[in-house]
Amino acid sequence: MKYHGLCAVAASALFLSVSAADFGSFLEKRAGIWSSGAADLVRDYPGKFRWLDQSKKQARAIRTKTDPLTLYGDPLQEVIVTLDGKKQLGSVVLSIYNRGDAGEWDRDRFEEKLDLVRDKLSGFAGGKKPESQSAALGNGAKLFANIWRTPELDLVLRWSSTNRKEPEYITLELLPPGEAPKNLRASLKSTAGAGNLSEQVKQDAAGSRYLEIPMVDQGGKGYCVAATVERILRYYGSDIDQHVIAQLAASDANAGTSFEAMVDALEAADSRLGVRFKRHYEYKSLLSYRGVERLCKEYNSAAQKLKKERLKFNDFVVTRRKTKTFQLGQFLSALDPEVYSAVRMRDKNNYEEFVKLVRESIDDGVPLCWGILAVAGQKGGSDANFSAHMRIINGYNPQSGDIIYTDSWGFGHEKKQMTAEEAWSITNTLCSLVPRTRRAPGR
Template identity: 30%
Template sequence: MLAPTAARSQDASKEDIAKAFSNAIAKGEIDCSLDKIGAVPGIFSLKPDTLDELFAVPEGVKVEKNPYFSWMTKSRHRAYFMRQPFGNLSVDLTIFGGEVPVEDATLDFVDGKLNGVSVSLFNRGDSGDIDPSEFKRRFTLAGKKMSEQLGVRPRQRKANPTQGLLSEGWTWISEKGMAILEHNPEANMGRPEFLRLKIAPRDAKGAFAAAFQDRAAAVRVSDLPKNVIRKGSEVLVGDIPMVDQGPKGYCVVATAQRLFEYYGIPADQHQLAQVANADADSGTNPIVMAEALGKIDYRFKTRFKIIGMRTNYGFNEIDERNMTVGDRVDYKGFLKAIRDNIDDGVPLLWGLVLGMVPEEPPIALQAGGGHMRMIIGYDDKEEKVVFSDSWGAGHEKKFMTYDNAFEATLGLFVITPTVK
């Protein structure tokens, strides 16, 4: 196994490093220390180019994709480290001198500067159950490291469900930066679901800034229209964060995470999956989609509305409180809902059947079945919806004709912040 550039011995020859790396890849397992991205305050000088250099593959080795991490957007606004980047390769992610395993890590950049780091030190969806003593060890060690690096005592933070704050733990705020170490409240009773470390500079923006506040959302509904971009005949909601739901990921919670980050609500798909009790079947039919979104909405104190769902009677309005079928939503009503919400700066959560109708660019032939994606815009001149999948870079912006979109739709949903 071989660690990335940042941790390699300077004495080893380039040929030896390249050979060892190639052998590790062939065996299907490589090491990756994330100590550099957990070091405060040095991490805050990190730029996208520097990250590429720190985690570059050895010189002389040709690979189709960097196995250590991937950029979630072509603009390099978000980098993502994961344990299983490819089906035949496992990456042993660790932090704090190899003492704590890492499930995944996300680095966000704004205007070329690091805006924050989010590190999953445990999540039950990926790791399975964990012994409470091991959970406590990871929590204690990570907390000790943050106290040492930031030079301040932490402040305890309790969950506040009435405000949509569903995690608890400790926060550190100093001149050097900020950190929060959080978990689900039930972890203290021996039922850990996740353990997450977030590190951010004092001038962090968006969801990273919101993570240190005592309210659920960082934006107001009245601010959202400012994010609407009109370019030619296209009308788009800009600045939608990207995630990669991964091989085990659930499209419903991955799409919800992107929406929540857009609203400045600090929650990742591991936490959302726990809240919604979601699994890989959550995107297979509109009722399961609606139930998962309803649970997320209730716990995070947002506003959930079902615009329409496919039923035995056609595409109909649904009362989200008791799931009763209402009036039929016709083609014009479908398009009006899209236009009205996009004009207000509100992306729509869109459940549909993959592979049923053409889309641009074409989807893989083997892709099919129920799926959730996000509608981020429309184009009346071309008569197309603009949408995005939670599959990482290259999936930020796609198109489908209005007719085909309506035909393939299983459900259309909206979640908005409660702060006006």
Template identity: 30%
Template sequence: MRTALSLLYLLAFSVGTQTMAQEAPKRPLDPLMQDTVWQMTADQFQQQFASSRFQWLSERRDQARFFGPGLSLWEGAVPLNEAIIEFSPEGNPARMSFSIFNRGDTQDQTLNRERFEGLVSQLKESISKKLAVPSTERGKDKTSAVAAEGFVWMKPPSAYLLEYSFQREMRSRGIEFRPEFIRLRVAPVAKTGAPLATANARLPMVSKQALVANVKHEANGDVFIANVPMVDQGPKGYCAVATAERVFKYYGIPVDQHEMAQVADTSDGSGTSPSKMYEALNKLEGRLRVRVRVVENWEYKKFVDMVGDYNREAKRASKREVSAEPRNGTIYIDEIYGAMDGEVLKTSRTERDRSGFGKFQRSIAGLIDEGVPVMWGVMLGLLPEPEIPQASGGHMRLIIGYNLKTSEILYTDSWGAEHALKRMPVANAFAMTTGVYYMEPMK
């Protein structure tokens, strides 16, 4: 059996989370492994881990996130990319998820199948040694998005679940093997002695009718959905899969962005194509008991018509026209949008496509009234926005409300608590829209 020190070396070398792990500022999270963690209050958590640098993902302080170099468990034996601590309504930790490896945050293209499986094996041995209890093989979880494999340790008052997943073969892209993620989940053992679904609990899924209770009506005219969980996608191009994770969690389905990244073949740099995202969500409908619907999707003919409307308005306004003609069989959408004037595009879309503009507003209001958040594809950089991490290009965010008095939509980006609730004129929102989708419970 390898020692904790040699396992640390294996992780630092193979995974690449901390190439020079000994030089990274140390941010140990060992107190989270203590038996008393489940009785800790949010204030106590804040005080104890302030020096380890974390962020609350919402004003409700129902989730805390650690991210960046130096994070580890068990005296540095297990380096981490990220840790998410979820709190109960009573304000105590309810479950914890530690990302040991994930494809989006770990840039290592040399981790082949043999080394990946060796890493899982060494983690299993190290955790068994630290807990002083043997593991039980859980096998594949057929209820998860990717049927991740795992091992379980029962050491009351906690249950531990080591999960891992990889892509075996992708012939279309010439990939024989691609590691996806390794994570450790921890949850309190229920009073009956059974773990909360072995630290991967599926919360009671809400019914479609019950979602209306989340809709709030304010005196200023705001109508919005409360209690939509926040997720911070970090610096990677995971906006679409992070948005999907938020909707799934809102419905009580424990699917995270790394699982969705595997299903949707998400790239860290270029993100997720709308077609692959929609295809991925459709694949999961039956397994996760949701329905996926399209309000507006990207279509070539509609895009060409939009460019035509834009050029007519640009000519009238004495602005430069743009071309949607393919080059070598490829349409460079970002380039076309980048050449547009945002105000001209807003005018052309709202004035020359009034039926589409009306449908957009009615659809948004109708879904929000039902308590259904809207997955909103946009092109950033066309119209001014407050400082955001991504200045231009394709992006996905959630529409969670509207205000008819002020003609605004209320939306949220998956970048942490400061992006939880923002607003924008509905005309601006329609101008930058590239797609509108939603998921809802089957019952």
């Protein structure tokens, strides 16, 4: 993938070579942060920032092994800057700690870091004590914030932990004066109205109808479910991030997020987030021993018609102590992509419902959480033997019938396309999150 750095923001700053400064020094610019614009980032942090998407409204820097960005001498995990309409800085978010990138911290280390940053910020604010806010989201997750409001900028220090005091993240957000949230809980809720979502539908030169969903780059973390939910909630106006959502669903940075855990978390927290959750479809053939057995029979029937090799179900069954266990991973790895796609396309009724739901949802301005399971060789999957992933369906083309989707991987992944048949053949789950003031599609 091509490098999409901040170079285009300020050509005059391209050739200046200044060693990366600590963000503690950046803070000392105070009101100058908002007037100097993005050119200073190019100058002071050369080669660090990349655009999050093609709108070039946000840029991101991640921690590197050499010469990392720092705050008060300690490496930052991530920095995200948002530009305003004049291409000047509108906000800066510093990830001081997050479990997904930095691993587990014990409570003492977490509290020590919080105290250090809090003391530094109080000193920066002239000894002023911060406002303290908190919000419970359910499932044991609780958010906290300290806010310093100064004439030059607002500082919002946020952190999160569970009822078991397990640390999740610490972030520092820099905002223009007066823009810090008055109420932390209210800032997490969707602000989208029931009547204006359809106004968000855009149309490109090819006639495709699509929604612009705020981009998030999940990085190397297994946070595709959390990142998907964050993007949709931000589309609805919520001020939330994937680390909060990951905590709600007890995500693992390596193993990812259990879809069922995320469903439970969303159902527990949906009223606090101002949204309602609806599951529209779930591929049930892989959920039980009998279901996979039926799938294998359907697969062999399709394989015979396509003159492909058939599979023996018992080759994937292991018996231990009179208990039969089906080796699902090995079975999925053995599937031929053409045959498996043919099996999925036999379900004409659900396929037609899928196409109808996509069109109705997008026309209503509602994106869809799209869980996929692809075998090797299927379009939209990975190079692995099989892959499970969550992405967003954010559009369709009325003429070709193609599905438009987006992955949470940053620049270049905002708007991708495949045929409806290709999309259906890898569909595992399909859900929606909609503002609570609006009826969910498909009801």
